[in-house]
Amino acid sequence: MRTAMDVVHDAFRQWAAGEVVNVPRQRAVVPGFMLHTMSAAATYLGVAGWKAYSSTRTSARFHFGLYDIASGDLLALFEADLLGQLRTGATTGVALSQLALPDASEVGLFGAGWQAESQLEAACLARPIRQAFVYARNEAKRVDFCHRMIARLGIDVTPVDRPQEAAADLPIVITCTTSKQPVFEGAWLAEGTTVAAVGANWPLKAEIDADTVRLADNVVCDSVEACRHEAGDFRDALERGVFDWSKAVDLADVVAGRATGRRTRDSVVLFKSVGLAIEDVAVANFVYRRALERGLGTDLPL
Numbered sequence: 001m002r003t004a005m006d007v008v009h010d011a012f013r014q015w016a017a018g019e020v021v022n023v024p025r026q027r028a029v030v031p032g033f034m035l036h037t038m039s040a041a042a043t044y045l046g047v048a049g050w051k052a053y054s055s056t057r058t059s060a061r062f063h064f065g066l067y068d069i070a071s072g073d074l075l076a077l078f079e080a081d082l083l084g085q086l087r088t089g090a091t092t093g094v095a096l097s098q099l100a101l102p103d104a105s106e107v108g109l110f111g112a113g114w115q116a117e118s119q120l121e122a123a124c125l126a127r128p129i130r131q132a133f134v135y136a137r138n139e140a141k142r143v144d145f146c147h148r149m150i151a152r153l154g155i156d157v158t159p160v161d162r163p164q165e166a167a168a169d170l171p172i173v174i175t176c177t178t179s180k181q182p183v184f185e186g187a188w189l190a191e192g193t194t195v196a197a198v199g200a201n202w203p204l205k206a207e208i209d210a211d212t213v214r215l216a217d218n219v220v221c222d223s224v225e226a227c228r229h230e231a232g233d234f235r236d237a238l239e240r241g242v243f244d245w246s247k248a249v250d251l252a253d254v255v256a257g258r259a260t261g262r263r264t265r266d267s268v269v270l271f272k273s274v275g276l277a278i279e280d281v282a283v284a285n286f287v288y289r290r291a292l293e294r295g296l297g298t299d300l301p302l
Helices: 002-016 081-099 114-126 139-153 210-215 224-230 232-240 251-255 277-294
Strands: 020-030 033-042 047-055 060-068 074-079 106-110 131-135 156-159 172-175 194-197 218-221 248-250 269-272
Touching (some): 002 114, 002 251, 033 277, 074 081, 081 194, 081 277, 218 251, 248 251
Parallel strands (some): 106 131
Antiparallel strands (some): 033 047
């Protein structure tokens, strides 16, 4: 995860320098099936790539293709489940490194699924986290998640019975769920809190409410363009007139020092991530190069 965070940080820095082209997610939808596609080119790495994934009511399948820009050759094909988990967590880690209070030692986490694992791991690398409070609707799932993450991270990870306990008076709150409705009330947030909302990338889904958006002194997106296209978290706030897109800035500009991510220590900061192909390209390129060095992978007759 530390390496992935470094790679993703560099990707956003290079994006601000004009070395990245990112194409937001598109979807082909038919009854019972969706095909999701996204792509990006990274001239600073000399590669480009696409991610395509299918989803049905019972499963999802993720694939990634990496190309050499100079020759046009297809360099590698990936089964991209782990790639997606890693780059999503790494992006949150980069954002928290830029936006969260430096001494933040506690985090509230909504969600106890596979993606939530990398979110908590990245938070612990971004800030000196000593304790996490985890809320998920399924009690057995959140308890099991906490046991696993204690063993993995060596911090105190506590399952909580009420959503307030994972949001109120905490310096960092992360939402990583499949919920279509807000999972906590913005009124619970304390001054100085950084909220990272990463679970929803569909216009009709929202993990945070309009109050959370309204209270945010700073709003940072992994990509404002992509969030305008698919982040339902802002829908209610836009309709109520308590937010407009001129308030949002790109994470790339924050990383490059061209935009303010946190105005003051007491500022409430919102980071919204929908997931970007450039994150996949950057991490996949690193994995590909490392695999070549170690003689890993399977040659394909392409």
